[in-house]
Amino acid sequence: MRAITYDRYGGADVLQLSDLPVPKVGPDSVLVRVRAASVNPVDWKVRQGYLDQVLDVDFPAVPGWDVAGVVERVGLDTPELSVGDEVYGYVRKDWLQGGTFAEFVAAPVRTLARKPASLSFEEAAALPLTGLTAYQTIERSGLAAGQTVLVHAASGGVGSAAVQIAAARGARVIGTASERNHDFVRELGAEPVAYGDGLADRVRALAPDGVDVVLDYVGGDAVATAPQVLRPGGTVVSIVDAAARDELGGVYAWVRPSSADLDALTRLVEDGALRVHVDQVFDLADAADAHRASESGHVRGKVVVRV
Incomplete structure (x- = not known):
């Protein structure tokens, strides 16, 4: 072959x-x-x-x-x-x-x-990998309907899936992305914010009381800035930076194969909630x-x- x-x-x-x-x-x-x-x-x-x-x-x-x-x-x-x-x-x-x-x-x-x-x-x-990563990190975050989540790298493979899955759960979604991808992020169901200096202020302008969950799919300063945007009792989940777990008491995740979780993604696709x-x-x-x-x-x- x-x-x-x-x-x-x-x-x-x-x-x-x-x-x-x-x-x-x-x-x-x-x-x-x-x-x-x-x-x-x-x-x-x-x-x-x-x-x-x-x-x-x-x-x-x-x-x-x-x-x-x-x-x-x-x-x-x-x-x-x-x-x-x-x-x-x-x-x-x-x-x-x-x-x-x-x-x-x-x-x-x-x-x-x-x-x-x-x-x-x-x-x-x-x-599969991106969808499972998004689904499993959202599951582990405990995100619920009515809560607000900040998705880092919202236009990428994992982030774009996470935006849609979170929105399908009834959450409000804010997503970081470069300016050229803001329209794409809006189409997915998130309110876009730009990367870079002043990110925490831009997020707080949209969510003055802070967000309930931060999902980090990019690394860099995403975990370091999480305390500035999380409301008390909020959770940070990262697939890149172990400091999310070791320093902030959140979750550091590595995606696992799962037929059951793939079936859950399939249901979202067939319901029109995930493209x-x-x-x-x-x-x-x-x-x-x-x-x-x-x-x-x-x-x-x-x-x-x-x-």
Whole structure:
């Protein structure tokens, strides 16, 4: 099968199109014929070696955790899925080697769910990691209807999902974004505010009593400024900065695969409460360019690779 591989840490130029054997399928896994995958910042951070102390990487590694495709073969005990099912998922295993930037991927059933019928394969591939991150961080924040939440990086992959999920829960949403993305953030259901100096004052102008929850999907000063915008008893959740937990008593989160949570995202999609924005689509052979596009930091939504 065709697959993108890299045999050492480095820049996007270490990615190459290779020919690999079709992966074996374990008892609780299925073989997915990949129709699309997507790029997340963690993909190129792993490729650059930034997470070497966290994740085992077996070279040559196939990158990618997001997938949308069709079940090609089932394992010995996978009653949840059948051959021909259209699925999507966040196929993170305990080590990184056989990723989703390939024609086939062996995926544990716990990482998959049936694809939302209303989404294309490209749109479905853009949702799992970002959607699960948004959903799980909102769950852990305890955000309730009628509360106010500040979403950092509201126009990005995770942030754009979080805005919509929070709004669907009946929360008021304020979202940080660059000026060029303010209209996009409004369309998602948030009140946009600009990054930079004076952010706390701009947030307080919109929410004089402070916000109930801060969701940090960007890092930088987001956690450091949280006490200036949170009302007493408020919560900060970060996927970037452990200070949210260690210094502010909030939550430091790492997304987990979950079929049940993917099903929850599917319900939001089918109810019209969650839409997916695909910024760019690349062919598999151009995966290095897809990584470069994600690394640029100017993506609205997600970068997708079509297989």
